Amino acid sequence: MCIAVPGKVTEINDINMATVDFGGTTKAASADLVPDVEVGDYVLVHAGFIINRLDEEEAQETLKLFDQYMGILDEEDDEVSR
Amino acid sequence: MKYLDEFRDPGAAKSLLERINQIAGQIPNEVKIMEICGSHTVAIFRTGIKSLLPSNVTMVSGPGCPVCVTAMPDMDRMIAVPERAAGKDPIIATFGDMLMVPGTWSSLEREKAKGADVRIVASALDPVQWAGESPDREVIFLGVGFETTSPTIAAAVERARKAGLRNFSVYPAFKLLPPALKALLESPASDLDGFLCPGHVSVMIGSEAYQPYAEKYGKPCAIAGFESLDILLGISELLVQIVDKTHEVVNTYGRAVSAEGNATAMDLLFKVYQPADASWRGLGTIPDSGLSFSDEYGDYDAIRRFGLEDVPTGGDPKECGCAQVLTGVISPPDCPLFDNGCTPEMPVGSCMVSSEGSCAAWYRYGREGN
Ligand code: SF4
Numbered sequence: 048m049c050i051a052v053p054g055k056v057t058e059i060n061d062i063n064m065a066t067v068d069f070g071g072t073t074k075a076a077s078a079d080l081v082p083d084v085e086v087g088d089y090v091l092v093h094a095g096f097i098i099n100r101l102d103e104e105e106a107q108e109t110l111k112l113f114d115q116y117m118g119i120l121d122e123e124d125d126e127v128s129r
Numbered sequence: 130m131k132y133l134d135e136f137r138d139p140g141a142a143k144s145l146l147e148r149i150n151q152i153a154g155q156i157p158n159e160v161k162i163m164e165i166c167g168s169h170t171v172a173i174f175r176t177g178i179k180s181l182l183p184s185n186v187t188m189v190s191g192p193g194c195p196v197c198v199t200a201m202p203d204m205d206r207m208i209a210v211p212e213r214a215a216g217k218d219p220i221i222a223t224f225g226d227m228l229m230v231p232g233t234w235s236s237l238e239r240e241k242a243k244g245a246d247v248r249i250v251a252s253a254l255d256p257v258q259w260a261g262e263s264p265d266r267e268v269i270f271l272g273v274g275f276e277t278t279s280p281t282i283a284a285a286v287e288r289a290r291k292a293g294l295r296n297f298s299v300y301p302a303f304k305l306l307p308p309a310l311k312a313l314l315e316s317p318a319s320d321l322d323g324f325l326c327p328g329h330v331s332v333m334i335g336s337e338a339y340q341p342y343a344e345k346y347g348k349p350c351a352i353a354g355f356e357s358l359d360i361l362l363g364i365s366e367l368l369v370q371i372v373d374k375t376h377e378v379v380n381t382y383g384r385a386v387s388a389e390g391n392a393t394a395m396d397l398l399f400k401v402y403q404p405a406d407a408s409w410r411g412l413g414t415i416p417d418s419g420l421s422f423s424d425e426y427g428d429y430d431a432i433r434r435f436g437l438e439d440v441p442t443g444g445d446p447k448e449c450g451c452a453q454v455l456t457g458v459i460s461p462p463d464c465p466l467f468d469n470g471c472t473p474e475m476p477v478g479s480c481m482v483s484s485e486g487s488c489a490a491w492y493r494y495g496r497e498g499n
Binding site: 050082089102107 | 130131132133135136138140141144145148166167168193194195196224226250251252253254255273274275277278280281282284287288327328329330332333355358362381383384385387391393394397483485
């Protein structure tokens with residue numbers, strides 16, 4: 048029940064309702080809980096409400112961590128095979 | 130960046146699993162990690178993670194499915210709403226998983242079959258819209274959920290108020306997560322080694338909310354998202370802490386969760402409602418773990434509006450092991466009724482009904498040697 052789906056804000060109207068694009072399908076979501084959201088932001092939507100803005104820098108940090116783990120493990124494999 | 134596929138990469142999953150195996154290899158004993166959130170339970174099964182973890186690492190489900198923890202008296206009162214409001218031609222709005230939960234005498238689904246107008250909401254604003262469209266009818270929103278969902282329903286109440294709607298009300302069966310975590314940690318049966326904390330509750334309450342518990346009870350916490358890599362990263366961070374004997378709150382879902390959370394949402398939540406004692410299925414009554422309407426918003430309280438306090442209520446079904454399942458003491462297959470009188474088609478307890486209930490998840494994914 049607590050699932051929230053990431054999407055991109057493509058429009059915000061004068062009653063604070065946003066249009067959010069989820070990979071091709073768009074849905075309306077209220078921006079009442081994240082008033083400073085802007086067109087172009089990636090957000091999480093839950094029960095018809097935008098609940099936050101996604102942070103690209105933080106996302107990249109996490110992805111870097113994955114790359115690092117892949118790299119580290121490869122090196123260790125090399126050592127073993129050597 | 131689409132914030133989805135990047136966090137499902139099979140190559141990275143393989144590396145993370147290797148990492149998990151490596152770290153778990155340094156732990157001589159069994160470790161028990163609780164995933165608090167029902168959405169994590171389902172994701173852990175669906176992605177196959179459950180069967181891929183090292184043999185000394187067990188994941189147990191916690192009390193984080195809002196439908197599952199709804200106590201029988203609340204169910205009975207909610208199921209009584211169509212009858213209590215009968216003179217007002219009521220529209221009952223709720224989330225889909227609530228329909229089949231058995232009350233003592235009936236269920237919402239049975240009331241619907243008898244003719245009640247029970248509707249499933251996709252957006253918390255749907256019921257407000259229905260109230261606007263049908264001014265002669267009462268719209269009652271049966272509100273369940275943790276801090277992820279309750280602020281959206283608080284915002285719906287605020288919109289109804291601004292629109293001047295007098296025919297909209299909410300049954301507040303909401304639950305707050307931190308007090309439940311505390312109750313779990315203080316329960317004598319608890320032998321948990323760490324917590325995988327719910328990503329979307331954390332969006333609202335912020336990562337700092339777990340700090341006092343991690344410190345006081347000495348349990349590592351990792352906040353995780355719901356994609357496969359998120360979950361694996363969360364588990365690996367917990368294992369690192371178990372090896373190092375530390376107990377920090379690690380936020381592995383930084384793209385969505387900040388330290389302080391969503392202050393706008395939490396402020397609105399505590400403007401519309403106030404903390405109140407709440408009874409939980411499986412955990413009993415926990416002080417200040419639920420929400421009741423604040424005086425300012427009391428007009429939107431369905432309990433007061435329809436006099437629901439005096440609805441006759443029953444207790445939890447006796448043979449049902451939900452209490453031990455929700456506290457991680459037993460796994461669903463250990464309940465004598467599991468697949469033996471209790472199935473998703475004919476559920477005895479709420480844990481078998483909700484798509485995020487651990488009994489339902491085990492029934493669906495876990496019976497073949499998982
Ligand atoms: S299997 Fe059914 S009866 Fe047993 S704990 Fe789960 S919901 Fe309750």
